[in-house]
Amino acid sequence: MSYKPDLRWSDVTPRQLFLNRRQLIAGAAAFAASPALAAGFSTDEAPNSLEDISSYNNYYEFGYDKSDPASYAGGLKTSPWSVVVDGLVDKPGTYDLGDLIAGQPIEERIYRFRCVEAWSMVVPWQGFQLSGLLNKLGVKPGAKYVAFETLVRPEEMPGQTGGSIEWPYREGLRLDEAMNPLTILATGLYDQPIPNQNGAPIRLVVPWKYGFKSIKAIVKISLTDQKPQTTWNMLQPNEYGFYANVNPTVDHPRWSQASERMIGAGLFGGRKDTLMFNGYGDEVAGLYSGMDLAQEY
Numbered sequence: 001m002s003y004k005p006d007l008r009w010s011d012v013t014p015r016q017l018f019l020n021r022r023q024l025i026a027g028a029a030a031f032a033a034s035p036a037l038a039a040g041f042s043t044d045e046a047p048n049s050l051e052d053i054s055s056y057n058n059y060y061e062f063g064y065d066k067s068d069p070a071s072y073a074g075g076l077k078t079s080p081w082s083v084v085v086d087g088l089v090d091k092p093g094t095y096d097l098g099d100l101i102a103g104q105p106i107e108e109r110i111y112r113f114r115c116v117e118a119w120s121m122v123v124p125w126q127g128f129q130l131s132g133l134l135n136k137l138g139v140k141p142g143a144k145y146v147a148f149e150t151l152v153r154p155e156e157m158p159g160q161t162g163g164s165i166e167w168p169y170r171e172g173l174r175l176d177e178a179m180n181p182l183t184i185l186a187t188g189l190y191d192q193p194i195p196n197q198n199g200a201p202i203r204l205v206v207p208w209k210y211g212f213k214s215i216k217a218i219v220k221i222s223l224t225d226q227k228p229q230t231t232w233n234m235l236q237p238n239e240y241g242f243y244a245n246v247n248p249t250v251d252h253p254r255w256s257q258a259s260e261r262m263i264g265a266g267l268f269g270g271r272k273d274t275l276m277f278n279g280y281g282d283e284v285a286g287l288y289s290g291m292d293l294a295q296e297y
């Protein structure tokens with residue numbers, strides 16, 4: 001089986017059902033006093049528009065401006081797509097994307113998304129838990145981290161012909177973070193395949209961490225016993241740590257992390273206080289008990 005980006009989420013979930021469910025969620029939000037997770041793992045906040053989500057992006061493979069990914073990512077060929085799985089895993093190999101993700105239950109997850117640059121959005125992803133895939137691949141004892149790499153293809157990714165980033169873009173998680181049920185690999189957004197600028201055909205989403213952890217266009221997944229190198233940590237270790245947990249009490253050296261600008265909320269009144277772990281503390285705070293999060297940022 002090969003990955004078919006033309007297979008739409010709406011082929012599986014009728015659009016009206018999707019929209020009705022959205023209204024239900026929005027209705028529930030009116031009664032919710034706190035930003036707790038409403039249905040399952042999803043937030044009860046209203047999602048940003050597809051227009052917001054797909055036109056204001058960070059994807060340095062396509063340039064440094066927020067509009068560059070929308071302008072240039074259309075030329076990226078996302079099919080066929082293969083993913084290398086290696087390291088401390090029972091079933092290493094080079095997998096066609098369709099084969100790799102076959103059998104993983106696709107769910108909708110409406111997640112808050114907090115960028116390290118102090119802006120945020122709410123995004124309705126479709127994806128599956130990374131834990132499901134790792135269990136299918138068989139994690140060997142001794143594995144402590146999961147490392148990810150993005151495609152390197154300068155012919156289609158003009159940002160890769162220059163700049164200060166050493167390609168490929170790399171990210172990593174501790175194994176327990178990777179296995180947390182909130183951590184997903186997303187393949188869809190707003191009941192369509194993910195737009196290229198948002199990381200097609202498959203990207204990580206880790207909602208309690210700053211957005212840079214959520215690596216796009218993944219071509220390699222490695223299970224390791226060593227903490228992997230990560231792109232922003234390699235570039236500016238004093239500004240971007242390995243953990244990158246959203247933390248309003250630890251400022252970035254050049255700006256405050258106490259509040260965030262809500263994209264799409266208008267020029268005025270579009271700020272809110274940033275929540276510890278981006279509001280997902282009930283689910284993930286236990287992963288970091290005993291750690292000094294000001295030191296391990």
Ligand code: MTE
Pocket residue numbers: 053056057058059060061115116150169197198199210211212213214215216217
């Ligand atoms: N993944 C790759 N491969 N290259 C990138 O430049 N940028 C990161 C992350 N994943 C990036 C990446 C950053 S800084 C952010 S904030 C998010 O993607 C943005 O995701 P979005 O464009 O879907 O909002």
